[in-house]
Amino acid sequence: MTKKIFSYTFLLGVMVLLISGAIFFCLQYRQTIDDAYETLRGEASCVKSGVMIGGIEYLESLDTKNRITWIGADGSVLYDSDYPDLTANQGGFKEVHQALETGSGSGIRRSSSGRAQTMYYGLLCGDGTVVRLSRPVSAVRRALSVVSFMISVTILVLILISALIAFRIAKTIAQPINEMDLDDLPESNPYPELQQLVERFEEQKEEIASQAVEREQLRREAMEQQAQEQGRMRREFSANVSHELKTPLTSINGFAELMRSGLCDEEKMIEFAGDIYRESQRLIALVNDIIRISELDEGAIHTTTEKVDIVKAAQDTIDILQPAADKRGISITLQAPCGEDGSCLPVRVVGSDYLIREMFYNLCDNAVKYNHDGGDVFVTIREEEKDALISFSDTGIGIPEAEQDRVFERFYRVDKSHSRTLGGTGLGLSIVKHAAQVQNATVEMESAPDKGTTITVHFPFDREDADALEFAADESMQGALIPS
Numbered sequence: 129m130t131k132k133i134f135s136y137t138f139l140l141g142v143m144v145l146l147i148s149g150a151i152f153f154c155l156q157y158r159q160t161i162d163d164a165y166e167t168l169r170g171e172a173s174c175v176k177s178g179v180m181i182g183g184i185e186y187l188e189s190l191d192t193k194n195r196i197t198w199i200g201a202d203g204s205v206l207y208d209s210d211y212p213d214l215t216a217n218q219g220g221f222k223e224v225h226q227a228l229e230t231g232s233g234s235g236i237r238r239s240s241s242g243r244a245q246t247m248y249y250g251l252l253c254g255d256g257t258v259v260r261l262s263r264p265v266s267a268v269r270r271a272l273s274v275v276s277f278m279i280s281v282t283i284l285v286l287i288l289i290s291a292l293i294a295f296r297i298a299k300t301i302a303q304p305i306n307e308m309d310l311d312d313l314p315e316s317n318p319y320p321e322l323q324q325l326v327e328r329f330e331e332q333k334e335e336i337a338s339q340a341v342e343r344e345q346l347r348r349e350a351m352e353q354q355a356q357e358q359g360r361m362r363r364e365f366s367a368n369v370s371h372e373l374k375t376p377l378t379s380i381n382g383f384a385e386l387m388r389s390g391l392c393d394e395e396k397m398i399e400f401a402g403d404i405y406r407e408s409q410r411l412i413a414l415v416n417d418i419i420r421i422s423e424l425d426e427g428a429i430h431t432t433t434e435k436v437d438i439v440k441a442a443q444d445t446i447d448i449l450q451p452a453a454d455k456r457g458i459s460i461t462l463q464a465p466c467g468e469d470g471s472c473l474p475v476r477v478v479g480s481d482y483l484i485r486e487m488f489y490n491l492c493d494n495a496v497k498y499n500h501d502g503g504d505v506f507v508t509i510r511e512e513e514k515d516a517l518i519s520f521s522d523t524g525i526g527i528p529e530a531e532q533d534r535v536f537e538r539f540y541r542v543d544k545s546h547s548r549t550l551g552g553t554g555l556g557l558s559i560v561k562h563a564a565q566v567q568n569a570t571v572e573m574e575s576a577p578d579k580g581t582t583i584t585v586h587f588p589f590d591r592e593d594a595d596a597l598e599f600a601a602d603e604s605m606q607g608a609l610i611p612s
């Protein structure tokens with residue numbers, strides 16, 4: 129603002145000075161020309177008197193800086209101080225013509241004999257002849273150049289002064305505005321024109337303050353809601369956990385009661401012991417899964433910086449599950465990118481080796497568990513442009529469409545007793561979903577009852593990043609796989 133006021137004021141000052149200077153110069157020019165004519169006129173009248181008395185001898189005796197021409201009534205040159213041989217008729221020139229007509233005449237033009245701009249003054253004598261005096265305009269201009277130099281210096285000084293004045297004006301105008309405290313606007317301000325602006329400021333300040341209060345309120349409400357939701361989920365989870373733990377414990381308690389009564393024969397004792405073993409296995413699996421999901425909830429597992437070869441993780445998982453699959457005649461096939469020698473090439477993603485193996489185990493275990501005897505499981509790994517994907521496809525019992533989203537909920541099973549018989553905890557897919565989330569991976573499911581299920585995990589990677597990262601030694605990839 130100060131800058132703008134300064135520029136405009138300064139520009140105005142400069143313009144006024146330049147225009148005044150130009151006007152002054154024009155007036156001065158006019159005055160100098162008039163003065164020059166006045167001098168010529170004075171000299172001409174002296175020469176006229178002299179000529180009338182002394183004739184040509186008088187003219188020849190004169191010593192003057194100006195050119196003197198004596199012209200006859202018919203325009204013929206009787207005498208010329210600068211050009212004695214001049215014969216051209218001068219009657220046609222304005223100043224001579226005017227002098228013959230009115231007694232005197234003047235004009236500025238290029239001289240016929242020289243090329244310079246010249247001032248002429250002609251005066252009619254009593255005998256009808258004309259005395260003409262002339263002088264080059266350059267002589268007048270020389271006098272003017274001193275004047276114009278002085279004018280220029282004066283203007284320059286005035287421009288400097290006007291710059292200082294403009295600066296002071298700009299500062300004085302802008303100061304009250306610059307010093308205005310927007311947090312504490314004055315009741316009345318130095319410029320009534322600004323009152324409206326000040327009022328708008330006040331309004332906006334109030335608006336912003338009330339919006340901030342509203343936002344804070346909304347944030348608190350959202351946090352409260354979130355806390356309530358989390359509390360509800362925790363209570364629900366605790367209730368479910370208690371319920372899930374109670375079932376195998378009640379069974380174990382019942383079998384132990386029977387064994388303790390001493391009423392069972394040896395065969396029954398062995399059967400009950402087997403039942404207790406199975407139920408306690410379920411309990412261990414359940415507790416392990418609960419620990420895992422609690423760790424994920426609390427963000428206790430660090431996931432970010434490892435480079436994991438998912439081909440190796442998948443192969444290790446298959447090796448663990450192969451005996452269980454063999455028992456039911458289920459074949460597990462790994463399809464992964466191969467090199468020229470037929471061996472699998474590594475496919476690296478950035479994530480947690482521990483969580484990735486956990487996910488693969490749960491998905492492959494489900495593909496075997498919920499398969500028909502003699503069925504197939506295909507584990508396929510592919511690198512795509514922006515991600516690496518692994519899919520677990522089975523030819524098993526499938527999941528009805530209505531249940532496909534729900535199976536990712538904690539403790540949700542399509543067929544509770546079937547899952548229990550197979551040793552399921554109802555937590556496997558929720559661990560998969562949660563583990564995928566913390567590694568920025570996504571999970572997709574396709575399933576049709578009695579046809580089979582395919583669950584695909586997409587691990588996003590930046591190929592350049594993944595290539596740039598140094599692949600960890602094979603040993604470091606062999607994290608412990610804890611069955612759920």
Ligand code: ADP
Nearest residue numbers: 494498535541542547552553554555556557581
């Ligand atoms: P569970 O320990 O019971 O297997 P999950 O969370 O792993 O728990 O799976 C939840 C439910 O989803 C299972 O009980 C089962 O009904 C269904 N399910 C999961 N995977 C498959 C699959 N590959 N084929 C058919 N049903 C499946």
